[in-house]
Amino acid sequence: MRNIVILTGAGISAESGLRTFRDSGGLWEDHDVTKVATPEAFERDPDLVHRFYSDRRNYAAKVEPNAAHIALARLQNEHRGRVTLVTQNVDNLHERGGSSEVIHMHGELFRALCAGCGHRWDAPVEMRTTDPCPSCSLPRTRPDVVWFGEMPYHMDEIHERLEEADLFAAIGTSGTVYPAAFFVVDAARSGARTIEMNLEAGENASAFDEVVNGPATEIVPDWVECLLKKARGD
Numbered sequence: 001m002r003n004i005v006i007l008t009g010a011g012i013s014a015e016s017g018l019r020t021f022r023d024s025g026g027l028w029e030d031h032d033v034t035k036v037a038t039p040e041a042f043e044r045d046p047d048l049v050h051r052f053y054s055d056r057r058n059y060a061a062k063v064e065p066n067a068a069h070i071a072l073a074r075l076q077n078e079h080r081g082r083v084t085l086v087t088q089n090v091d092n093l094h095e096r097g098g099s100s101e102v103i104h105m106h107g108e109l110f111r112a113l114c115a116g117c118g119h120r121w122d123a124p125v126e127m128r129t130t131d132p133c134p135s136c137s138l139p140r141t142r143p144d145v146v147w148f149g150e151m152p153y154h155m156d157e158i159h160e161r162l163e164e165a166d167l168f169a170a171i172g173t174s175g176t177v178y179p180a181a182f183f184v185v186d187a188a189r190s191g192a193r194t195i196e197m198n199l200e201a202g203e204n205a206s207a208f209d210e211v212v213n214g215p216a217t218e219i220v221p222d223w224v225e226c227l228l229k230k231a232r233g234d
């Protein structure tokens with residue numbers, strides 16, 4: 001198992017206290033996606049969109065990484081082959097849990113993006129459209145997150161890693177949002193073994209070779225321990 005590719009979703013941060021999207025009590029239960037997470041919503045009511053992301057940024061800054069984030073960082077540090085960590089999450093709990101290389105395919109809550117020139121910078125806690133871009137001075141600041149209808153980031157790099165994968169794991173994701181939900185099929189096509197780790201079976205569970213259900217803080221550290229043990233030959 002030289003090359004491991006891991007995809008994480010909101011479920012890995014749930015036990016840190018961040019809300020998922022589609023579970024009962026999830027963010028999309030009391031926020032309309034079309035009003036806060038599309039380019040059209042931002043054109044229509046940028047203040048509302050900024051408020052939604054500023055609230056999430058404020059909240060995400062106060063929570064801590066959990067045992068699952070920390071276990072994946074340990075795997076990245078101790079595995080002899082390559083461990084590619086792709087996340088759909090916009091929080092920074094993987095980095096704060098010790099991961100140095102994280103591919104944020106849906107962007108980052110703590111980064112700002114100029115809709116005029118494409119410059120990126122560290123986000124202030126409260127962000128406003130009228131904040132001038134540090135590079136071009138245009139007042140067109142938006143969160144550096146991928147909205148519905150936009151292209152996820154780093155897709156070429158992710159596909160390259162999936163083509164070389166020996167093992168693919170999806171953790172804490174409902175398997176409902178594409179293209180991420182299709183990565184299991186891409187990985188299997190490349191000959192990788194595939195495993196889903198989630199509280200309950202996701203929409204695409206039948207596409208995986210193995211499914212483990214339970215809370216991420218329990219099943220992920222166990223899985224990492226088992227992989228590292230196998231590699232050591234104990």
Ligand code: OAD
Binds near residue numbers: 009202
């Ligand atoms: P979802 O909210 O769709 O799914 C979260 C998954 O995590 C569910 O399948 C839960 O069963 C599982 N889960 C909840 N608590 C868990 C725990 N403690 N341990 C393990 N699993 C747990 O979130 P995502 O799949 O990440 O996109 O959503 C994908 C994308 O849809 C997000 O990146 C976001 C959203 O709309 C954009 O905003 C573009």
